[in-house]
Amino acid sequence: MSLASAPVRTAETSVPLLPVLAERWSPRAFDPVAPVDEDKLTAALEAARWSPSAANTQPWRFIVARRGSEAFDAIVANLMGFNQVWAGSAGVLIVAVAELVDAEGKERRWATYDLGQAVAHLSIQAHHDGLHVHQMGGFDVDGLRRAFDIDESFEPVSVTALGTVGDAESLPEPLRQREQAPRTRLPLADIVVVND
Ligand SMILES: Cc1cc2nc3c(=O)[nH]c(=O)nc-3n(C[C@H](O)[C@H](O)[C@H](O)COP(=O)(O)O)c2cc1C
Numbered sequence: 001m002s003l004a005s006a007p008v009r010t011a012e013t014s015v016p017l018l019p020v021l022a023e024r025w026s027p028r029a030f031d032p033v034a035p036v037d038e039d040k041l042t043a044a045l046e047a048a049r050w051s052p053s054a055a056n057t058q059p060w061r062f063i064v065a066r067r068g069s070e071a072f073d074a075i076v077a078n079l080m081g082f083n084q085v086w087a088g089s090a091g092v093l094i095v096a097v098a099e100l101v102d103a104e105g106k107e108r109r110w111a112t113y114d115l116g117q118a119v120a121h122l123s124i125q126a127h128h129d130g131l132h133v134h135q136m137g138g139f140d141v142d143g144l145r146r147a148f149d150i151d152e153s154f155e156p157v158s159v160t161a162l163g164t165v166g167d168a169e170s171l172p173e174p175l176r177q178r179e180q181a182p183r184t185r186l187p188l189a190d191i192v193v194v195n196d
Contacts (some may be wrong), residue, residue: 037129
């Protein structure tokens with residue numbers, strides 16, 4: 001599917017946003033054959049690399065697996081059932097791993113915060129480049145630890161599917177309906193708790 005025919009699910013915002021922020025959304029239908037352009041994948045990872053972090057500690061590691069590889073299959077095998085239904089069609093799966101302690105064994109308090117911000121930047125760069133991204137928390141953490149030999153000083157926090165958006169009609173119900181349902185958010189007034 002070309003970008004020209006990609007479904008548009010732009011957020012309704014009270015004031016205009018950067019188009020890439022308003023237009024980003026998380027599909028479950030990915031094109032099961034389109035490869036991910038290597039330069040675009042590198043750009044997404046560069047965006048993560050250049051995101052800010054507490055004291056520039058950069059407590060993030062990424063397991064990058066292309067569809068068809070052993071690593072890809074190992075990640076799919078550790079997704080929760082409902083994610084396994086759709087995520088195996090993405091061109092790339094990325095496990096985002098937080099480094100929880102420093103070299104002295106001291107807790108890195110902002111590790112997961114920093115990692116999340118890195119994945120946010122990755123998502124925005126990918127969307128800007130015509131790719132789509134869908135983050136997942138539904139996976140077997142211990143299974144991924146075993147599959148990739150991840151010790152206790154690291155924590156697999158999310159798995160991100162990245163690829164070319166596919167046809168919603170390819171999804172089973174109820175995923176198909178969800179793919180086309182309106183995108184919603186809490187009102188700004190509910191989340192800005194002090195606005196002095
Ligand atoms: C940390 C995190 C975990 C998520 N886990 C899952 C998941 O396991 N399965 C899934 O289908 N979507 C998952 N999502 C996607 C969210 O449901 C989605 O981002 C949210 O509904 C907003 O939709 P939008 O990204 O299209 O705006 C997750 C998103 C994040 C950020």
